[in-house]
Amino acid sequence: MSEKVLIEVNNLKKYFKTSKGMLHAVDGINFRVKKGTTLGVVGESGCGKSTLGRTLLHLHEATDGQIIYDGQDITKYNPDKLKEIRKKMQMIFQDPSASLDPRMSVRDLIGEPLKVYKVCRTKEEYNEKVLEIMDTVGLSKRYADSYSHELDGGRRQRIGIGRALAMDPEFIVCDEPVSALDVSIQAQVLNLLMDLQEEKELTYIFITHDLSVVKHISHEIAVMYLGQCVEYAVTKDLFGTPLHPYTKGLLDAVPVPKLTAKKLQTEVMRGELTSPIEPKAGCRFAARCPKARECCTGKDIPLREIEPGHFVACTLYE
Template sequence: MEDKILIEAKNLKKYFKVGANAQLHAVDGVSFTIKKGQTLGVVGESGCGKSTLGRVLLRLYDVTDGQILYDGVDITKMDSKEIRPIRARMQMIFQDPSGSLDPRKSVKELIGEPLKIYKVCKNQEEYDRRIAEIMKTVGLSERYTESFSHELDGGRRQRIGIGRALAMDPEFIVCDEPVSALDVSIQAQILNLLMDLQKEKGLTYIFITHDLSVVKHISHEIMVMYLGQCVEYAKTKDLFANPLHPYTQGLLDAVPIPSLKAKKLSTQIMRGELTSPVDPAPGCRFAARCPYATDACRGKDIPLKEVEPGHFVSCTRF
């Protein structure tokens, strides 16, 4: 693995206007780095800002504040023309293959769409050859070339999505819950395919999921998000061996992983209601559900603190 940083986010924020004077803080002051050829897992409950973060990194959403550095280049304020050649190196695999694939287009057309947009192939022969190569790479038989996505099962549809993402030979791929709509056996096949492609092509991933049992096997580092903020950030093995934030502990306690259950983590069921992400008050947003919350958790924001080497947590207990 290279030590070169490919993606760096600095105090990244994305707010959405709701109503006349209110803003929803979807991503609120998130910072992280992803080294080339590695995977950052992003976990958290639905609505915590994971998918918004992925789209902001690709500049599908404009940035409210902060910086995004791609391979050392600041892409935060680039317009559509400036970012076009860079975006060819960044792709996305969407959560629901049924919703992200045009049912009117054949498998060949779906995978080849980026090739036509960027005018990569010189002629039809080169285009057909490239489609065949991509289908072989993602494990799709050529007999499905003229098939439509709705004629195939979920696993094959997701392979189409992966093939489309690979069409431009990208360096960085946002995997937005790519296996959540699949059954367990197909999940394993898709995860193995993604890991094999990473080894073969040196791909860099951000892997978004709410399932810690999935992210455990594919990620080098994990960032835990809660209501738009990062509450814990660590190497995967360190986070699973020693979860520090009460929210992370609660997530792990809900995951049926035998190795974790054997450790008998002293966690409690998360109770209480979610804090509103619309113009939230300063302080820990998990305090309303945290069994350890004190007055120190409210009134002022709690920054990430390096508790152990490379292990950061946002909590007043440390």
């Protein structure tokens, strides 16, 4: 595993203007990802995970902060510079049915980046490269002239992965790439992603709400809540000793067998969500936190390193 930091994010913000005010979708995120590793990003739906991933790739323009890729600050890159950097930064989308053009064949879907960047000089070279990518992601060559809607979900997601690999990238944002798949196909796609990472030294940001998936694939995990990172740690430390009450709530929100009950019971987080529109200073989880105190409101609560490599934003550790 390399010690080189491939991507670094400093105080990254992305706000959206609404009729009720500014929605703070991503609000002051900081992290580093080493080359060849995976950062898992977890949290409930609506916490800003996908917006974070899209902002990193400039599918959304950042409101503030820095995105440093391979030592270059790419935050304010113009379209021409972005076109070049996107050869090395790609994305696998959540729903292959929505992200793949049903009018294009598998060959054209995977080969589209090759045409955009004019990589291949001849049609024969183009076809050879596409078939090579299909073999890499485990797609039979007989599907080259098929259409995505003719294939099952697992094969469609392999098309999406193949398209992301076409330009031999270094960094890929995986935006819930297995959430639309059944469990057996999930395992196949996850194993494929990990094999590709080992073979090509790929760096991933893996966005998901599934804790069992992120535990399986990630080296480090960032827990997001309403646009902010509330805990950041090495995977084994986060699952072994979660520190933030929200992280503990996520890990507890699974069926837990009770010795005195005949049925499984579920631990549920209660309380109302704080609005992400013009939020007040303080812990945004305080309204749902069983350990909330008066000091949790009225001031910003930054991430603090409580143990080596284990950061948490919570007044319990001040």
